[in-house]
Amino acid sequence: xxxxxxxxxxxxxxxxxxxxxxxxxxxxxxxxxxxxxxxxxxxxxxxxxxxxxxxxxxxxxxxxxxxxxxxxxxxxxxxxxxxxxxxxxxxxxxxxxxxxxxxxxxxxxxxxxxxxxxxxxxxxxxxxxxxxxxxxxxxxxxxxxxxxxxxxxxxxxxxxxxxxxxxxxxxxxxxxxxxxxxxxxxxxxxxxxxxxxxxxxxxxxxxxxxxxxxxxxxxxxxxxxxxxxxxxxxxxxxxxxxxxxxxxxxxxxxxxxxxxxxxxxxxxxxxxxxxxxxxxxxxxxxxxxxxxxxxxxxxxx
Amino acid sequence: xxxxxxxxxxxxxxxxxxxxxxxxxxxxxxxxxxxxxxxxxxxxxxxxxxxxxxxxxxxxxxxxxxxxxxxxxxxxxxxxxxxxxxxxxxxxxxxxxxxxxxxxxxxxxxxxxxxxxxxxxxxxxxxxxxxxxxxxxxxxxxxxxxxxxxxxxxxxxxxxxxxxxxxxxxxxxxxxxxxxxxxxxxxxxxxxxxxxxxxxxxxxxxxxxxxxxxxxxxxxxxxxxxxxxxxxxxxxxxxxxxxxxxxxxxxxxxxxxxxxxxxxxxxxxxxxxxxxxxxxxxxxxxxxxxxxxxxxxxxxxxxxxxxxxxxxxxxxxxxxxxxxxxxxxxxxxxxxxxxxxxxxxxxxxxxxxxxxxxxxxxxxxxxxxxxxxxxxxxxxxxxxxxxxxxxxxxxxxxxxxxxxxxxxxxxxxxxxxxxxxxxxxxxxxxxxxxxxxxxxxxxx
Numbered sequence: 001x002x003x004x005x006x007x008x009x010x011x012x013x014x015x016x017x018x019x020x021x022x023x024x025x026x027x028x029x030x031x032x033x034x035x036x037x038x039x040x041x042x043x044x045x046x047x048x049x050x051x052x053x054x055x056x057x058x059x060x061x062x063x064x065x066x067x068x069x070x071x072x073x074x075x076x077x078x079x080x081x082x083x084x085x086x087x088x089x090x091x092x093x094x095x096x097x098x099x100x101x102x103x104x105x106x107x108x109x110x111x112x113x114x115x116x117x118x119x120x121x122x123x124x125x126x127x128x129x130x131x132x133x134x135x136x137x138x139x140x141x142x143x144x145x146x147x148x149x150x151x152x153x154x155x156x157x158x159x160x161x162x163x164x165x166x167x168x169x170x171x172x173x174x175x176x177x178x179x180x181x182x183x184x185x186x187x188x189x190x191x192x193x194x195x196x197x198x199x200x201x202x203x204x205x206x207x208x209x210x211x212x213x214x215x216x217x218x219x220x221x222x223x224x225x226x227x228x229x230x231x232x233x234x235x236x237x238x239x240x241x242x243x244x245x246x247x248x249x250x251x252x253x254x255x256x257x258x259x260x261x262x263x264x265x266x267x268x269x270x271x272x273x274x275x276x277x278x279x280x281x282x283x284x285x286x287x288x289x290x291x292x293x294x295x296x297x298x299x300x301x
Numbered sequence: 302x303x304x305x306x307x308x309x310x311x312x313x314x315x316x317x318x319x320x321x322x323x324x325x326x327x328x329x330x331x332x333x334x335x336x337x338x339x340x341x342x343x344x345x346x347x348x349x350x351x352x353x354x355x356x357x358x359x360x361x362x363x364x365x366x367x368x369x370x371x372x373x374x375x376x377x378x379x380x381x382x383x384x385x386x387x388x389x390x391x392x393x394x395x396x397x398x399x400x401x402x403x404x405x406x407x408x409x410x411x412x413x414x415x416x417x418x419x420x421x422x423x424x425x426x427x428x429x430x431x432x433x434x435x436x437x438x439x440x441x442x443x444x445x446x447x448x449x450x451x452x453x454x455x456x457x458x459x460x461x462x463x464x465x466x467x468x469x470x471x472x473x474x475x476x477x478x479x480x481x482x483x484x485x486x487x488x489x490x491x492x493x494x495x496x497x498x499x500x501x502x503x504x505x506x507x508x509x510x511x512x513x514x515x516x517x518x519x520x521x522x523x524x525x526x527x528x529x530x531x532x533x534x535x536x537x538x539x540x541x542x543x544x545x546x547x548x549x550x551x552x553x554x555x556x557x558x559x560x561x562x563x564x565x566x567x568x569x570x571x572x573x574x575x576x577x578x579x580x581x582x583x584x585x586x587x588x589x590x591x592x593x594x595x596x597x598x599x600x601x602x603x604x605x606x607x608x609x610x611x612x613x614x615x616x617x618x619x620x621x622x623x624x625x626x627x628x629x630x631x632x633x634x635x636x637x638x639x640x641x642x643x644x645x646x647x648x649x650x651x652x653x654x655x656x657x658x659x660x661x662x663x664x665x666x667x668x669x670x671x672x673x674x675x676x677x678x679x680x681x682x683x684x685x686x687x688x689x690x691x692x693x694x695x696x697x698x699x700x701x702x703x704x705x706x707x708x709x710x711x712x713x714x715x716x717x718x719x720x721x722x723x724x725x726x727x728x729x730x731x732x733x734x735x736x737x738x739x740x741x742x743x744x745x
Contacts, residue, residue: 049712050389051415068741135560136574154502154563156727242505243562244724259386261716262411 037275043268050262061269069266071273073245074253077160081249082228084164085171089224090217093172097179098209111180118173126237129166153239156246163235163247170234171227175220182216183209218289222282229278250274346374346643346650347398349388351381351631353588354455357663365654372646382504382567392417392636399639400647404708405442405451405632407529411711412634413445419635421449424648431652438702439672442629451632454655456669457696458587459625460510463572463594464608468495468581476608480518480547480615487556490581496558498551499580501566505719508726509706510584513626515544518615522624522701528743529709536739545725545732547615552726562727569593576601584612586627587692590685591668602685609691625695626703630672665689670696717742 044061048054065071100111117125132139133152140149152162190208199207232251235241241248241256248256251274258267350358355378362374377398379387385408391397392412403409412418421443425432432440435453443451469476472493477483487497501507516524520540527535551557558580564570572593574580583589595602614622633655635647654660661671665683670676670692680689696702707715721738724730730738 049411049415050393051411051417130565133563134565134570135563136558136579137570149560151560151563154560156729239503240505242503242720242723243727244729245720248720256716259389260712262389262712 040268040271040275043265044272046265048264050259050264054265057265061265064266065269065273069257070245070248071250071253071270074248074250074270075273077247078228078249078251080160081164081167081231082225084161085167085228086221086224088164088168089172089175090221092168093175093220094179094210094213094217096172096176097181098183098205100176100180101183114176115173117170118177120170122170122233123237125166125170126234130238133162154243156243159239159243159246163238166238167231167234171224175224178216178220179213182213186212214289218285222285225285226278226282229274229281250277344371344373344640344642346372346400346639346646348374348376348400348402348633348647349384349398350376350378350402351384352378353592353631354664354667354669357660357667358454360663361654361657361660362650364659365650369646372642372649374646374650380567392638395638397636397638399643400633400635400651402454402631403451403634404628404705405630406704406709407711407715408708409443409451409632409634410445413450417637418450419637419639419644421452421635421648421651424652425449425452428652431656434656434673434675436672436674436696438699439629442704443632451634452651452655453630453672454633454651455631455671456587456664457627457630457672457692457702458669459627459692459695459699459702460514460584460586460612461625461692461695462582462584462610462612463575463589464582464610465575465578465580466606466608468578469608472581474581476610477613478610480613483613484551484554484556486581487551487554491555495578496574496580497555497582498557498561499564499571499574499583500557500561501564501571502557502562502723502726503564504566505723506705506707507566507571507585508722509719510586510626511548512541512544512722512725513703513706514584514612515547515615516540517620517624517626517701517703518612518618518622519543519620520618521620522703525703525706525709531743533744534740536743537736542732542736545735548725549728549732552728557726562723569597572597576607587669588628590688595668609688611695621700623698624701624703625699626705628705628708629702672696714739714742 043054045056045058046054047057047060096114100107100114120128130153131137135141135149135151135154138149139145150158153159186209190212191204194204194208230251231249232255235247235249235252236255239247241252250270254267254270254274257263257270261267348358348362355376359376362376366373388397388401392401397417403412409418436457439453439457440449443449443453464476468490472490472495474486474489475482477486490497513525516538520538524535524538524540527538558564558574564574569592571583571585572589575583576594576598594607601607611622611625633651635644635651639647656671656673661673661676662679662682664671665676665679668683668685668688670680670689674697677690677693680686680693683689703709706718710718718739721730721735721742725732725735
């Protein structure tokens with residue numbers, strides 16, 4: 001983030017509006033992001049139950065984080081979830097987005113249907129799926145569906161995939177929307193030229209649409225990967241990190257440690273780890289993909 | 302929370318109205334009314350409780366408010382699981398209520414140690430009649446280091462076994478009274494396609510009842526007392542290892558309904574399995590009678606199909622079979638941060654409004670049994686005399702009434718306990734690993 005804004009700041013100062021205009025945003029950002037972050041760093045060196053005053057314990061929390069606490073497991077789950085949700089959502093979103101970029105009437109109607117999950121809050125989705133998947137009173141408890149009634153949320157080996165599926169169900173519409181917009185930006189002339197050269201549909205998709213969507217893919221992937229560090233509400237309501245610790249990913253671990261276990265210091269240490277992870281991740285993606293250079297994809301322009 | 306800005310808005314409007322009327326015509330009756338409203342709105346005694354007996358409390362508060370224009374009380378009801386963290390955050394931020402509900406034990410102690418709770422010792426010393434009527438074991442749950450901080454306000458809630466009489470009759474199985482009979486009944490019920498036990502595993506705390514009862518039956522109350530006292534290796538006691546071994550035997554024998562690990566205990570699904578006949582039994586606290594059975598299936602209770610009994614005995618165990626575990630009661634604590642007027646009003650209400658005769662009668666009518674001696678008449682006159690008498694006698698006869706383990710321990714250990722116990726029920730860790738993990742959590 002920092003490298004990005006520094007590099008972008010040069011041209012803005014020369015040609016754009018006054019830097020002073022960023023002040024309101026900076027003040028908000030400082031109040032609601034920087035100051036709490038500083039407080040979390042400080043709290044990570046203290047022991048505090050949420051009541052009374054924090055006591056300074058030095059590096060105890062960090063030592064506990066690396067040794068006794070189950071951080072490794074939570075981190076590994078987070079990475080797995082990140083990869084799994086990305087691998088599931090990206091291809092589906094690209095295909096759906098490109099499909100919906102067409103202007104045919106039936107596609108517009110389908111688009112409305114596909115975007116419905118976007119309107120629901122995570123809490124509502126979690127409660128709905130929790131009831132739908134209830135092994136005794138849920139959707140699959142009905143006659144003829146017994147083969148689908150697999151204790152989706154209660155089996156430690158299965159719950160992870162179930163959660164990834166529900167997350168995909170929730171977020172694919174959003175990413176589809178991104179890809180739909182991206183696909184509609186692709187100049188029609190490229191396809192016409194390709195058609196003259198004799199390229200078929202698949203070839204057009206691979207040689208024109210996908211390369212043209214490059215920056216959309218970067219944006220969407222960044223949102224997905226960094227977003228995976230913040231999946232909390234959905235999983236908290238669905239499983240509370242269970243069964244056992246099968247879905248106890250890092251953000252959930254942070255919440256449960258802090259607000260159920262009342263170990264605010266240790267939870268703050270986890271929070272700091274999350275912030276660092278998120279920053280490293282988004283910087284890496286934007287640098288590696290050349291996103292910050294923002295070069296044009298269209299030759300001759 | 303949604304109510305708060307509204308109330309503040311109300312106070313502002315009232316104050317504004319007061320200013321306007323005062324400016325126009327100083328000293329009329331209108332102004333007097335306005336002043337009373339504004340003062341009342343600013344000084345409301347707020348009470349936070351978890352859902353359960355809130356109707357009885359509301360009725361008591363309505364009676365109180367009608368008689369006390371200067372000491373209005375407002376009740377706010379919360380769902381069980383999010384309540385604890387919400388309360389802690391609010392109290393820590395100085396936004397807490399004047400009176401809040403808790404479960405006594407270790408949770409109460411952390412609030413007392415942080416200086417957030419006002420002592421009720423003086424109030425109780427001034428009311429010896431009330432103090433002597435409350436079951437000593439229950440009053441002990443609200444006492445920290447010899448000083449009373451919490452006053453019970455609802456029923457004793459021992460954990461008992463509920464069962465569906467029809468299911469047992471049709472299956473031709475006797476309700477088990479010993480662990481061996483339980484394992485035999487599990488086999489017989491499974492053979493007939495009926496799930497033996499229902500349990501709300503997704504909420505994790507229902508698992509605690511099993512380990513708490515089995516540990517007490519096998520090794521007596523001393524085993525868990527050592528855990529609470531923080532003695533080294535207390536979690537490695539053979540009784541705890543045997544209790545977990547028996548739990549895993551029950552799991553392996555399909556003792557629990559299919560998909561038990563994803564049943565949410567807070568939505569009444571676990572009880573629904575019993576009254577719909579899909580499961581034969583459930584181990585659950587006394588609150589389930591009025592909380593879910595009565596509200597979910599009133600006709601099932603009217604027809605007398607719900608049965609109840611105590612936890613089975615374990616052969617060779619040293620614990621007294623009369624011992625019970627569960628919630629002693631819920632307790633009210635007066636916040637140390639409340640204004641003096643609110644504290645005085647709250648204490649007055651707790652001593653005279655809670656557990657007056659009408660309150661006891663209404664409480665008993667909901668199926669709850671107050672921890673008060675000498676209320677047999679009210680119980681006999683209640684709408685569910687048999688149930689209430691069972692709970693009353695069970696609680697009174699118990700030599701040891703063990704507070705739910707998660708309430709008795711500090712929060713960090715309770716959280717580790719819930720996670721590790723869930724893994725025991727899922728057969729992910731062995732009883733030995735459970736004891737080692739818990740020992741590490743207790744030391745850390």
